[in-house]
Amino acid sequence: SLGALLAFELAHELQALGCPPPVALFACGTAAPTRREDYDGGKWREPKSDEVLIDELRTLQGTPEEVLANQELMSLTLPVLRADFLLCGRYVYRQRPPLRCPVHVLGGEDDKASEEQLLAWRQESVGDFSLEIFPGGHFFIHEHEARVLGVLSAALEPHRLSA
Known part of the structure; x- marks a missing residue:
């Protein structure tokens, strides 16, 4: 979850600096930045025991x-x-121009991020968008490692350099 937000913010910073867009942004197991409030209801704004x-x-x-x-x-x-x-x-979404890279989102059907919250990632980029839903909860990536790696490989294949 945190990795998706960090990657999203890094992509925006690179774009603001005029760098070429990333080949792709992968977000896994978390609601879109605009839907963070719906995702956790502010539950984690304060330190917990x-x-x-x-x-x-x-x-x-x-x-x-x-x-x-x-x-x-x-x-x-x-x-x-x-x-x-x-x-x-404590993450706060900031409205900026959309990213210019594809966004690929992966989610678990039993995770707390709903399909609607995952689909909201689509509005963060003018690039292509894909959503893959896997059986399982938040750690579906461990349960379906081969399939997850297949999705990543397929998304990156067009960018592979010829040897």
């Missing part, structure tokens, strides 16, 4: 229970995760 973060990780089903139960590991991980959640929760 370790317990709330661990409950969220458990809900997202991407972290093994053995990891969540390891206090030493969690004491190292939770500050970073807390910062990630705060960055996402």
Whole structure:
């Protein structure tokens, strides 16, 4: 989720500097920047306790229970995760000219980002748009790694340099 927002903001900064557009922007597992409020309802604007973060990780089903139960590991991980959640929760969309690159969005059918929130990425670029929905939740990329890599490869194939 945070990676999609960072990539989106980086693409806008590059465009503002007059750089060539990226070959493509891939956004995975998160609502479009204009739909962030709908996505989390402002839940992550303020820091949460370790317990709330661990409950969220458990809900997202991407972290093994053995990891969540390891206090030493969690004491190292939770500050970073807390910062990630705060960055996402405090993100503010800024209206700018649309990007000039294709936008490819991937989502999990059981993730909290709805199809409507994923489709809203379409308005962020004048380039091509695609949406791929996979079975599973937020971490569908792990469950369907081969298919996800296939989608990425297919989107990048036209830009491959000949040897």
